Amino acid sequence: MKAERLTSNQHAVLWLLQRYEIGTFETGFRRLGWTPPDGASPLRITCPAQVLQTCLRRGFVRMEGQKASLTDRGYDRAASFYTKPLSVQRSVLPGAVQWLTDAQLAAISPWYPDTFRPRLDDRKILSGIVHVIRHGKMWGQVPPECGQELQVYRRFLKWSKSGVLDAVFAHLRTRRADGSICLVITPEMLLRHPGTRQGVMAGWYPSILAPEELAA
Structure with a gap:
């Protein structure tokens, strides 16, 4: 069976959740961005709301409270990835705001x-x-x-x-x-x-x- 086509953002979301296992989402951004876990906080992904909704609807991602992880179907789809998505390479979010003094x-x-x-x-x-x-x-x-x-x-x-x-x-x-x-x-x-x-x-x-x- 031919694999379902993914957009670049959907590809990135599955790749990130496969690598880090648990993540949280913030929606409303026009482009995907992400912050790696730091020990106190899990992976944080920012993306347009429809990206998360589509991953949920297609059964790739599940939500437990505020935390997201891959379903078995999501893991199977992510297993076909051989390289890091370009959108992941280019879109690490910066750290906290440095307020002007x-x-x-x-x-x-x-x-x-x-x-x-x-x-x-x-x-x-x-x-x-x-x-x-x-x-x-x-x-x-x-x-x-x-x-x-x-x-x-x-x-x-x-x-x-x-x-x-x-x-x-x-x-x-x-x-x-x-x-x-x-x-x-x-x-x-x-x-x-x-x-x-x-x-x-x-x-x-x-x-x-x-x-x-x-x-x-």
Whole structure:
């Protein structure tokens, strides 16, 4: 009998559960991501809700409370896998959010735009923007503690176009383990992330990386 065809995300879910046995799911993300178990917490998989629903409906996965594992049918299907799925190789989730400190917020506050309305929490929104750019993630993978995806993306887009983020990124610095100071958002990060790379080409971040530098 011909094996049922799997999507790349379904393939990845079965491969991960075969390797780690027990996992938990968080749904709502546009792409699959995963965090390996750390001793205290099991494997964590994030993916669109329909991926988990399809695996359950096809009898590959079972849920016991919040924990998922493979059924016998799922193990039989996973036994045919010979290589690690590309989506697993490319999508390990970053660790916990590194919140901007009071000192960092104070250093960049002179470049905040004036507004007549109360602004969304700067620490949450900016920490979410930094998290997505530093780890090369999609806006749909903004950690929920940083705010809603649309809130974070709108702030990113509005402040990028207006030049606010150019000044913020140029003055947002951190200290390395050796004591030296470096930018939190580097030119390499701007070029790696699709959204900020487009911004570089549009001239949004000239203080860090001007468009003409790409041809150098």
